[in-house]
Amino acid sequence: MIAATRTPEMIREDFPIFAHPTSRGKRLVYLDSAATSQKPQAVIDALVTYYSEYNANIHRGVYEIAARATDAFEAARVKVARFINADQREVIWTRNATEAINLVGYSWGLQNVSRADAILTTQIEHHSNLVPWQLLAEKTGATLRFIPVDGRGVLQLDNLDRLLDGVKLVAISHVSNTLGTISPLERIVPAARAAGATILVDGAQGIPHMPVDVRALDVDFYAFSGHKMLGPTGIGVLYGKHELLEAMPPFLAGGDMIRKVEYEHTTFNDLPWKFEAGTSNIADAIALGVAVDYLSALGMEWVRAHERESLAYALGRLAPLESRGLRIYGPKDPAIASGVLSFNLADVHAHDLASILDTEGVCIRAGHHCTMPLMEKMGWPATARASFYIYNTQADIDTLALGIEKAARIFNV
Numbered sequence: 001m002i003a004a005t006r007t008p009e010m011i012r013e014d015f016p017i018f019a020h021p022t023s024r025g026k027r028l029v030y031l032d033s034a035a036t037s038q039k040p041q042a043v044i045d046a047l048v049t050y051y052s053e054y055n056a057n058i059h060r061g062v063y064e065i066a067a068r069a070t071d072a073f074e075a076a077r078v079k080v081a082r083f084i085n086a087d088q089r090e091v092i093w094t095r096n097a098t099e100a101i102n103l104v105g106y107s108w109g110l111q112n113v114s115r116a117d118a119i120l121t122t123q124i125e126h127h128s129n130l131v132p133w134q135l136l137a138e139k140t141g142a143t144l145r146f147i148p149v150d151g152r153g154v155l156q157l158d159n160l161d162r163l164l165d166g167v168k169l170v171a172i173s174h175v176s177n178t179l180g181t182i183s184p185l186e187r188i189v190p191a192a193r194a195a196g197a198t199i200l201v202d203g204a205q206g207i208p209h210m211p212v213d214v215r216a217l218d219v220d221f222y223a224f225s226g227h228k229m230l231g232p233t234g235i236g237v238l239y240g241k242h243e244l245l246e247a248m249p250p251f252l253a254g255g256d257m258i259r260k261v262e263y264e265h266t267t268f269n270d271l272p273w274k275f276e277a278g279t280s281n282i283a284d285a286i287a288l289g290v291a292v293d294y295l296s297a298l299g300m301e302w303v304r305a306h307e308r309e310s311l312a313y314a315l316g317r318l319a320p321l322e323s324r325g326l327r328i329y330g331p332k333d334p335a336i337a338s339g340v341l342s343f344n345l346a347d348v349h350a351h352d353l354a355s356i357l358d359t360e361g362v363c364i365r366a367g368h369h370c371t372m373p374l375m376e377k378m379g380w381p382a383t384a385r386a387s388f389y390i391y392n393t394q395a396d397i398d399t400l401a402l403g404i405e406k407a408a409r410i411f412n413v
């Protein structure tokens with residue numbers, strides 16, 4: 001166990017939302033951080049301070065508050081770059097992970113992928129790391145291939161070398177949002193490198209939950225969203241290796257991404273601004289920098305350790321309910337899974353289960369979790385999903401278990 005200076009109970013106090021009981025007077029038990037995390041007061045304050053003290057556009061004004069806004073915006077980029085061990089020119093602001101992945105699809109993909117190529121992804125991807133590659137394959141004539149997943153939700157790498165033959169791009173999630181499976185990047189990345197492929201990792205569920213060092217991972221692109229890691233919605237990041245970004249054409253065109261514009265011709269700005277057309281999401285980028293400060297102060301090793309413990313505790317706490325028809329999906333092994341627990345209770349629909357849990361103040365997600373092909377392959381119409389983060393306590397998991405017991409009583413299972 002990594003020693004933290006703060007407990008989840010203390011961390012909870014930094015999040016103003018937890019000061020408010022639900023409309024039924026229950027303690028808020030938020031177990032849907034895989035969808036979006038809650039925000040600490042410091043992040044909310046950063047937004048308010050920007051808008052109330054130095055709201056101005058960046059990279060343009062010469063007056064004091066414009067310079068302050070530009071400095072804060074670029075300082076946030078430096079914080080993110082340090083957090084992932086990248087150069088600041090390699091950190092592109094986007095709206096979210098989805099936009100970051102699409103940026104690669106349109107800019108790098110259309111330039112580099114052709115009919116003779118294959119794109120390798122997996123059977124567990126979120127739609128955001130699948131549909132862009134379907135579009136790229138349609139546009140270029142390239143073939144899509146999939147690393148299969150077994151019944152436990154673990155990627156099957158037996159035929160990896162064969163799957164990698166002729167592959168131009170490997171696009172893989174760091175962590176599955178439906179099953180919590182952590183992809184074995186330490187095996188996949190070297191094999192992909194040996195095959196000469198470019199590697200994109202969808203880090204939407206990775207970076208909020210564990211230390212990420214893009215150089216150590218040796219990936220070419222790493223995409224993520226701010227709102228799943230304590231930051232606001234509307235801000236995300238594409239990390240890309242400098243030489244790749246340098247060679248890529250702009251994705252969107254307009255203000256800020258230019259160096260010189262003539263009526264017939266334009267030269268583009270340097271990295272990272274070449275990929276940041278138009279007025280950026282200034283306040284949210286600054287606030288994401290504050291979220292990164294918050295996570296760094298906690299320590300990402302501690303965050304990962306806390307989630308391992310939460311998952312282990314939840315698996316133990318829910319195990320007795322298996323005799324009542326509770327089925328838990330995914331690897332069920334905290335060593336290879338993050339804090340995500342997908343389950344169903346007998347033949348109770350996941351939405352009904354989620355509604356009953358809601359009456360106890362417990363927020364979980366129910367449905368296909370934007371992984372429809374995975375659900376279809378597994379034969380699950382829907383699952384309930386509880387996901388844990390830094391502010392979740394064992395008491396939260398106890399309330400989840402009691403809520404599931406209540407549902408079992410109501411549905412007589």
Ligand SMILES: Cc1ncc(COP(=O)(O)O)c(C=O)c1O
Nearest residue numbers: 096097098126128177204205225
């Ligand atoms: C694994 C994974 N990839 C991508 C995304 C897309 O994130 P966003 O909607 O913030 O772009 C999500 C969101 O749930 C996700 O879980």
